[in-house]
Amino acid sequence: MRIAALPFALLLLCACTPNGNDAAKTDAEAQAPADAVAATSTHEFEPAINAADFEEHVKTLASDAFGGRAPGTPGEEASVDYIKTQFARIGLQPGNGSDWFQTVPMVETTADETTALKLDVAGKPQVLKFGSDMVIGTRTGKTDVNVKDSELVFIGYGVDAPERHWNDYAGIDVKGKTVVMLVNDPGFHAHDAKLFDGKRMTYYGRWTYKFEEAGRKGAAAALIIHDTEGASYGWDVVKNSWSGPQYDLPAKDDPSPRIPAQGWITGEAANALFTGAGLDLAKLRAAANKPGFKPVAMNAKLSFDLKSTSIEKNSRNVIGLLPGSETPDQAIIYMAHWDHLGTHPGETGDNIYNGAVDNATGVAGILEIAEAFRKAPTPPKRSILFLAVTLEESGLLGSKYYVAHPVVPLDKTVAVFNIDALSPIGKAKDVTIVGKGSSELEDLLDAELVGQKRVSVVEDNTAAGYYFRSDHFNFAKAGVPALYLDSGTDLIEGGKSAGEAAGKDYTANRYHKPGDQYDAATWKVDGIVQDLETLYSIGAKLANDGQWPNWYAGNPFKAARDAMRPTPAAAAK
Template sequence: MVRHALLFSFVLALASCGGGEPAAPTSAGGPDPNPSIKPAPVQPTSEGHSTPAITAEDFAAHLRKLSSDQFEGRKPGTLGERVTTAYIKDQFERVGLKPGNNGNWFQTVPMVSTTLLDPASVHITVKGASVTSRFNLGTDAVIGTLNGSVEVDLKDSGIVFAGYGVTAPGWDDYAGIDVKGKTLIVLVNDPGWGNHDADLFKGPALTYYGRWTYKFEEAARHGAAALFIVHETAGAGYPWSVVENGWSGPRFSLPANQDRAPRLVTAGWLSEQAATKLFADAGADFAALKKSADLRGFKASVVDATLSVGYRSKVETTSSENVIGVVPGAQRADEAIVYTAHWDHLGTDARLDGDPVYNGAIDNATGVAGIIEIAEAFAHQATPPQRSVVFAAVTLEESGLLGSQYLVEHSPWALERIAANINLDALPMHGPSRNVTAIGYGQSTLDDDLIEAAKTQGRIVVADDEPEKGFFFRSDHANFARAGIPALYASSGQDLVEGGLAAGRKAADDYTANRYHKPSDNYDPDWDYRGVIADLELLYTVGRTLADESRFPQWKPGADFSRPAPGAK
């Protein structure tokens, strides 16, 4: 008991706010009227006192705090989680929110933690037509169990190339082949991506069928023992290092009684180089098989090779926390606008030389700092919103959007009464932009609300110029959309006031290549906050408009989703 009391005191000490005078309000709207003049770097104020306005000083203070080493990379199930969730709850309470989960600040999300024991000893052995090859974890492959198996011993499992691993209306990569007990190798993204077929699925735009979570579930649904996705940076939207880092250390899932989707005994990824070698050793041409997977009439094929692998895992049932606050609606408190941002990141890795902490400054301390600022703006308006406005800092996004999945499935508000979700994730820190990128543009009438709000800032709204990366399915708004609730995921576009599209593209590419899911995603005191503050004001405006109206945003004709039926929970 003493040890627990000391730990709790330590967490509160780290999460508590210092004293100091309130920050002076700043003027931060749309593009700077004098874009050649860059303001001096913002010096964060004490986190304990903020002005009701959305300001760069307050945002920077939260951002610096959340991405500091004392938060230990915000890994679920660690001391870093306790510090993080205590800090967010403290800030929600300080700015004037009420507990948002039926009178509680926290929503406990049950989770299963699975950790590969002695990864260095795990080798994937493939016996081909004439060669036996071994593939090492990290450089060649990543692997893990998805069904909670403590011990896996897969021997001489036949290998099948199953294209993209998709079963969809008008397309079935599993047609005509029995894959029970087999090891499947599939491609990343959707059918038609490899040959740029604009008439397959949604052309260049990745759909849910291209998501790794779907591919694993579909393979398990067909009775496969294992599935490996072949990584390609262009098709995945991120480099191999992101896969490697994401599969190191504990992996998390919801318990089977909370998520009844089928689960594989073994799942993982292969690097493109490893896959090419595997097929070559089996006497097959991987490049030719890839091309065939994009053609109508594709048939899965047996590879002249078998796979064997054995490993043990530590499996623990534990929990993590969503943090939920609310500004109650003055007229229709049973209706809600829900802002979300995931607080979790990748924690620490003692094996790394130098900096071992994945601080996740942009991903996603920016989003959490953002909803705290927007929450304060709502809580301090003279006229309260007519609908309730909910602020949810969710967990386990990095593990497959699990915290928001649980939130949607155990929502304190009936799903049919949630007007919209507005999600903040990895806000760009590139300075002011002339445009706003709406991920999934064209899906719902929320685009129209965004366009009207952007006009007040002198900005235009554009569609995502990298639809093949599937951003619409890679953050927490996707769970709201899948439940039928229109969702908005938008932030500064790449047409920067200073440098135009070339500068915006360079900055975005640099982040993906050098910072995304790496320890180098650190707080930078030289960031230009004008663009991100404009984004927060924009998303506040959209939410405030929706909170004061009686209409419900709708999906547009041809959208992938539909509104939940009356009585949905």
């Protein structure tokens, strides 16, 4: 919720005590549950960012006791209570007025996994089973979605981009039909650097865009054909992410278009479907990578009865505040998402998705940076807001809700630093900027790296669209400069080959799998500590020198920032 009782600056000025400060710490600690404080009192945390403190946070958040940190479960209660208790222990103030929490309304929808897609393909039946052949769900909140004899249309990549003179829906009305499309965007599979952004995914390549566009066009259902290269992850990731409860903001809090049913099909299922319809998927894929592609009717119809349970619930963002000593109405945000995929009761063996790297590391990171700021000899001139958001794994919903209901107005938000999935693989000669080439925050980072004899690099797999897959993106769309820094890959021990091998191993064996667990025997967090120190230094500079960083010229988010950016006179007030 927004602060309404007092103007934000006045509220912060009233809340401040000299040096940031012991009175605030006492008040905050008084609000923390005694049992939660006791549960975290055995470890002696140090003021400086360090490996032992960082690992203590990760070990706790990624423990089985937190059940995989799914929103709307006991794992949420444990997670948000832990974060709030740590914010209080550190000496932050509640960041949402007098409240540590920002309530995020959500709709929890769980599809019946006995649902099957029944296809009539050129007069012959095909059946796709949930999990092995396809996944499907609804964002409408309805408990029963029925589709009967919906005609299938192949629409290439499902992109309508006027500024690129590209429309995969040209010449066809898909109202009531089921659209079938490729993952990623034009140019990717063709290896054409001149088509869209070549290997670098644009927002048109994201599955979220594809489903929204299908909704705008009035389709009854939409199916994306999975391929590991184009998606940048295997089918198991899709299956695990789409199984069990799925979360959305209520429609009133999210104006994006919604389609009655949406899902994915495996590459094998797609090949059987297209072959049965007398179509060559490989040739159609090639045609879809050329300007002027026209949709293709598939001589196939789809029917299904998708039953779901739908419950309205609430989840919570956790917000801690360190008020600025001179301009407390202006704030820098450090952000990480606390949620993960929870526990999957129907799975045999280890069914807890602990999410140690993704994203206990990020939450531990903002806690360590918060401690360093709070215990610094001189408080920052600008406020520092620490934001642990929910529902990232469900479509960046917690950060989307915050951006729509900010506790610090966006035109007073100086910058956002997002921490999501740091790699415990040791020190590196580089750091990764996801979406490198975006904003002047990169200049601050590069200046800091000079003294460390390190360099910044763009992410290895630009085709994966990571820039659009984490919470900073909601701030970016609103115009606030945001930096998404990730671990480096040119390791001190082992070089680039070791870093790349570690990344591939994580994606194959742990990403969105039960194997993403804390392992004291194998984790090397000295590189993470160095990266956190770097993020702290950049934020400290911004907190004290009065800069208002902007997007680079030509960036699509610059216009929004220019419209909100205060004049020098306004910034000084």
